Amino acid sequence: MPQGNNGVAIHADNVSRHYQMGAAxxxxxxxxxxxxxxxxxxxxxxxSGSGKSTLLNLLAGLDRPTxxxxxxxGRNLAEMDTHELARYxxxxxxxxxxxxxxxxxxxLEENVELPLRLAxxxxxxxxxxxxxxxxxxxxxxxxxxxxxxxxxxEQQRAALARALVNRPTIxxxxxxxxxxDSVTGExxxxxxxxxxxxxxxxxxxxxxxxxxxxxxxxxxATVADGKLISVTAKSGDGAQS
Amino acid sequence: MKIGDLTELAIxxxxxxxxxxxxxxxxxxxxxxxxxxxxxxxxxxxxxxxQRLANSGLFNAIFVSSxxxxxxxxxxxxxxxxxxxxxxxxxxxxxxxxxxGLSNVNEAYPxxxxxxxxxxxxxxxxxxxxxxxxxxxxxGAFDGMQGKFFSSPGADEAxxxxxxxxxxxxxPSALIGKDLVLRYAERQALTAQSGKxxxxxxxxxxxxxxxxxxxxxxxxxxxIVGIISTEPEGGFGAVGRSRVFIPLAxxxxxxxxxxxxLRDVLNGSSKTSSYASLTVRVKSPTQVPQVEAAIKNxxxxxxxxxxxxxxxxxxxxxxxxxxxxFGSLALAVATLGIVNTLVMAILERRREIGVFKALGADDRDxxxxxxxxxxxxxxxxGIGGVALGWLIGKGVTLGTNIYLSRQNLPSxxxxxxxxxxxxxxxxxxxxxxxxxxxxPASRAAHLNPVEALRxx
Numbered sequence: 001m002p003q004g005n006n007g008v009a010i011h012a013d014n015v016s017r018h019y020q021m022g023a024a025x026x027x028x029x030x031x032x033x034x035x036x037x038x039x040x041x042x043x044x045x046x047x048s049g050s051g052k053s054t055l056l057n058l059l060a061g062l063d064r065p066t067x068x069x070x071x072x073x074g075r076n077l078a079e080m081d082t083h084e085l086a087r088y089x090x091x092x093x094x095x096x097x098x099x100x101x102x103x104x105x106x107x108l109e110e111n112v113e114l115p116l117r118l119a120x121x122x123x124x125x126x127x128x129x130x131x132x133x134x135x136x137x138x139x140x141x142x143x144x145x146x147x148x149x150x151x152x153x154e155q156q157r158a159a160l161a162r163a164l165v166n167r168p169t170i171x172x173x174x175x176x177x178x179x180x181d182s183v184t185g186e187x188x189x190x191x192x193x194x195x196x197x198x199x200x201x202x203x204x205x206x207x208x209x210x211x212x213x214x215x216x217x218x219x220x221a222t223v224a225d226g227k228l229i230s231v232t233a234k235s236g237d238g239a240q241s
Numbered sequence: 242m243k244i245g246d247l248t249e250l251a252i253x254x255x256x257x258x259x260x261x262x263x264x265x266x267x268x269x270x271x272x273x274x275x276x277x278x279x280x281x282x283x284x285x286x287x288x289x290x291x292q293r294l295a296n297s298g299l300f301n302a303i304f305v306s307s308x309x310x311x312x313x314x315x316x317x318x319x320x321x322x323x324x325x326x327x328x329x330x331x332x333x334x335x336x337x338x339x340x341x342g343l344s345n346v347n348e349a350y351p352x353x354x355x356x357x358x359x360x361x362x363x364x365x366x367x368x369x370x371x372x373x374x375x376x377x378x379x380x381g382a383f384d385g386m387q388g389k390f391f392s393s394p395g396a397d398e399a400x401x402x403x404x405x406x407x408x409x410x411x412x413p414s415a416l417i418g419k420d421l422v423l424r425y426a427e428r429q430a431l432t433a434q435s436g437k438x439x440x441x442x443x444x445x446x447x448x449x450x451x452x453x454x455x456x457x458x459x460x461x462x463x464x465i466v467g468i469i470s471t472e473p474e475g476g477f478g479a480v481g482r483s484r485v486f487i488p489l490a491x492x493x494x495x496x497x498x499x500x501x502x503l504r505d506v507l508n509g510s511s512k513t514s515s516y517a518s519l520t521v522r523v524k525s526p527t528q529v530p531q532v533e534a535a536i537k538n539x540x541x542x543x544x545x546x547x548x549x550x551x552x553x554x555x556x557x558x559x560x561x562x563x564x565x566x567f568g569s570l571a572l573a574v575a576t577l578g579i580v581n582t583l584v585m586a587i588l589e590r591r592r593e594i595g596v597f598k599a600l601g602a603d604d605r606d607x608x609x610x611x612x613x614x615x616x617x618x619x620x621x622x623g624i625g626g627v628a629l630g631w632l633i634g635k636g637v638t639l640g641t642n643i644y645l646s647r648q649n650l651p652s653x654x655x656x657x658x659x660x661x662x663x664x665x666x667x668x669x670x671x672x673x674x675x676x677x678x679x680x681p682a683s684r685a686a687h688l689n690p691v692e693a694l695r696x697x
Contacts, residue, residue, distance in 0.1 A: 062599060062690045083603045090601020101596045101694065105257050117246040118601040162600070 009170055009202040010036040010059055015068035017054050017226075028054040029065070030226035038169075039200040041193070043213035046223035052206045053174055055223065059204060060093055060172050061085040072170070090119045094163030098175035100155040102147040102162070108134070109143040112162045119166050133161040137191060153184035160191060171195065173205040177212065189216050242606045251613035258586070265575075265582040266622045272572030273626020273670045274633060277658060279568035280561060280666075281634035285656035287557040300526045303533050304544045305340065305349075305519040307332040330540040333515045340521055343535050345528040350374045351516040354483055355497040360422035360460075361409050368405060370423065371483035372492025376522065385651050388417040388467030394490045399423075400467040405484035416465045423461040423485075426498040428454050453506055456498055463487060470651075572670070575622070576677035579615055583681030586614070587688075594685055595693025604686040611682035612675055619674025623667035630666070631658045 017029040028051045036042050046052040057063040058070060061077050070077040072092060080088065089095075094115075102111045112130045121129065134140045137157035147155050156176060163171060173192065177185030193216050195201045207213050213220045214234070222229040242250075255262045291300075307330065330336060341349040353372040358365050375394040377383060383390055383400070391398045399421065406413035409421075431453045469486070501517035523532050533543045587594070594607055634656030642652040 057691050060599070062694075083605070086598070086601055086603030086606075089599060095599050097599075097694070101592070101599070103593055103596065105253070114597075115600045117250070118242055118597070118606065120243055120246075123245075166601070 007038045008035050009038040009040065009072070010034075010204070011069075011071045012055075012059070013069045013071065015055070015058060015065045015070060017051075017058060017063065018066045027226045029058065031068070032223075032226075032228045033068075034221055034228060034231065036202060036204055038202055039196070041196045041203045041216060041218045042205070043217035043220045044204060044206045044223055045208065045210060045213050045220050046206075047208055050223045051226035052223045054226075056172055056174050056204060056206045060095055061088045090115065091166055092168055093170045093172055094166065094168040096156065096159045096163050096171070096173045096176050098178035100147070100152075100159045100179070102155055102158055104147050106146070107143065108139065108145050108147070108150070108158050111147070111158060112165050115162060115166045121166075129165055130161075133165040134158075136164060136195075137161045151184070152180050153187055156180060156184075156188050157191065160188070160195075164195070168201075170202045170204070173203065175206055175208070177207070177209070185212070192216065242602070242609065247606075247609055247613045248617070250610060251617050254586070254590075254610075255614055255617055258582075258589075261582055261585070262618065265578045266618045266625070268575040268578040269572070269618055269622025269670055269674060270625035270629055272569075272575035273623050273666050274629035275571035276565065276568030276669070277627050277630025277662065277666045278633035278637070278656075279564035280662055281630060281656040281658045282637060283557065283561040283564040284659060284662060285634065285638070285654060287561070288657050289653055289655055290553065290557070300546060301347075301523045301529065302545065303521040303523065303529060303536060304352075305332065305521055305536055305541045306517070306544075307515065308540065308542055331515045332517075332519060332541060336539070336541070337516065337519055339539065340519060340536055340541075343532055345524045345532055347522040347524055348374065348376055349519050349521045350489055351493070352518045352520055353489065353492040353497070353499065354517075355425060355492075355499050357485070357497070358424040359409075359485060360424060361419075365424075366405070366408060368485055369483040370425070370485045370487060370492070370497075372489035373400075373486045374489045383467070383469055386467045386469040387414055388465075391466065391488045394488050395494075396466075396488055397461065397463050397491060398466045398488065399463040400469055400486040401465060402482075402484040402486075403468055403470045406468045413468050417468065419465050420462055421465060423463055423487075425459055425461070425495060426456045427459045428496050428498040428502055429457050430454050454498075454502065459495070461491075461495060572673055576673050579618060579674055579677035580681060582618075583611055583615060583678055584684070586611075587681055587685045591688065591693050591696040594688050595690045595696065598688075598690035599694060607688070608682045608686035611685050612678050615674045615678025615682070616671055619671040620667065622674070623670030626670060627658065627663045627666050631656075631663075634658060 012032055012034045015029060015032045016027065019026040019028060030051070032055060044052040044055060054063065058065050058077075059072075061080070065078055068078070072088070077085065077088065102108075103114070106114070109130055112133055113126055116126045116129060130143075131140055134143065137160050139154060139157055139161060142150065142154065142158075147158070150158065156179075160176075171192070176188050176192065180188065189212060192203055192205065196203050205213075205217065210220075217234070219231055219233045221231045337349050337351060340346065351372075354369055356367065357370045358367050360366075373391075375391075378390045386400065388400070391400070401409070401413070401416065403413060406416055410416050499517055501515065521532065521536065523529050529545050533545055536543050597607060597610075638654055638656045641655055645652055
């Protein structure tokens with residue numbers, strides 16, 4: 001874990017997320033405690049329905065825990081109001097999804113510009129920021145294309161550029177290679193690794209592919225039935241469970 | 242999100258579902274058009290009525306008479322009002338000048354009307370003649386007349402009222418350019434000698450102040466220059482309606498005997514000529530009360546139609562209100578279209594809303610985005626509606642005028658879209674659209690981002 005000791009980027013403390021579905025109580029995330037170091041690449045591994053995406057949504061501030069605390073940069077997300085959470089999602093974290101979630105009606109440039117609009121970045125600075133983000137993912141020549149004109153890998157790279165454009169310190173990726181073939185998935189993983197190493201970006205990636213996680217992540221947190229089963233560090237790093 | 246970005250995104254979103262949003266906007270436009278058309282007719286009719294009444298010279302006019310007139314005494318008695326403590330004054334030339342000098346008074350001119358006999362084509366026609374001030378040329382009182390107004394304030398010319406013209410000729414318009422002869426009774430002041438003789442013969446040995454006057458028949462040749470279908474003075478302030486109009490300056494030079502001359506003889510004030518009444522033109526109807534009070538303080542009796550204008554305004558305000566309510570019904574229906582369109586947009590853009598939130602939009606941004614979309618529909622619908630309403634009003638006016646022309650009546654303008662109505666209708670459309678957008682905007686803002694992102 002080369003950069004994981006610089007400090008804690010995210011700390012989840014006894015976090016639970018329960019849903020009431022009729023008479024049944026669904027424990028999507030159940031009493032999870034986890035720390036992610038600054039500059040660390042952590043993989044959340046688990047099968048479908050294990051609760052890993054719910055945990056990622058809690059870390060992203062898209063959802064609120066039923067109990068517990070998620071502390072990022074000294075602030076508990078559970079105590080933030082909706083506006084503060086929106087600012088957190090805008091400036092501190094970037095997100096990529098399995099389904100890319102690019103807006104089909106917008107060009108690549110407009111898609112990548114959207115977070116800058118939401119963060120109220122000056123119009124004069126936006127073009128350069130968009131170009132810079134697209135250069136990171138090698139799509140600077142596809143500015144005027146719509147998502148439907150791009151391949152799956154290109155769409156995910158565009159989604160990465162959109163996640164990077166506000167220069168967040170944390171990148172949260174939900175099955176970023178889930179909709180891609182292995183070669184394209186490899187390209188995306190290499191890009192993520194590059195961001196992690198060259199920019200020191202903290203990355204939390206949800207995946208159900210153990211080989212991918214073992215190859216690229218510093219640590220692997222395994223989730224099953226909403227519980228954190230184990231946290232395994234790569235070669236030589238300590239393991240916690 | 243900044244307003245510029247918000248508006249840009251709202252317009253982009255509206256363009257994406259262009260047919261549906263255009264139809265919704267058209268619904269707003271039709272609603273606004275209905276409102277504007279109704280109110281434009283209300284406003285137009287009000288302006289038409291006000292202008293016609295203003296042209297009659299009634300609403301910015303004060304009719305002034307002397308308290309020597311018995312009519313004033315009788316009026317006060319009927320109303321159980323105490324007599325004014327200000328001493329009565331004769332309504333003579335010095336009083337006219339004093340009144341004309343009051344602030345906010347445009348002009349004060351004597352009302353000169355007298356009985357006459359018109360000789361035309363070897364026949365005699367008894368009627369009343371009135372002197373018209375030169376200001377009548379521009380105050381709209383003679384708008385729509387056949388022929389033209391007097392060529393100069395002292396021209397020996399006459400304008401005939403249409404009914405009188407019909408008595409003179411079966412083809413009234415053929416009278417223009419023809420001459421007629423005015424036979425009237427000239428008032429000639431008696432010399433002191435003749436006055437004394439007159440008094441002596443009447444057995445009056447007390448008075449030596451009143452000279453009296455004699456009446457001499459005279460004739461004046463006048464050229465007919467115009468024919469008017471209405472009576473400019475509305476028949477106020479004098480006995481009977483005048484049917485022949487001559488320049489006021491000409492009427493004054495004639496020194497024709499008027500009703501008040503007899504009164505002056507009876508009350509011993511016939512040494513100096515006085516007027517039966519004055520017409521005072523005030524700059525605006527709102528200044529009438531102030532000027533009227535000042536004239537009363539000078540010792541004269543006044544009369545104006547200000548209360549009538551107030552009632553007229555009240556009447557048209559109620560009419561406008563009712564028309565506005567009926568016109569708003571279509572707009573109310575159109576707002577349901579906005580609600581429907583935006584709710585549909587939420588369903589279609591659920592995932593997009595989730596992405597917006599994941600990228601940093603807060604509830605306020607989403608709410609404002611939907612508000613902006615509703616507002617843009619309101620703005621575009623409002624502008625289109627004002628244009629459409631204006632066209633409807635013009636169409637109604639055109640149809641009315643075609644009907645009127647077939648009835649040989651002058652054309653009228655019964656619709657008007659003043660700036661306040663246009664801007665007010667657009668603002669109203671925006672406000673109503675924003676109100677219609679409140680529920681969808683709130684619903685969109687409160688979407689759970691996690692659920693929205695899962696939505697297929």
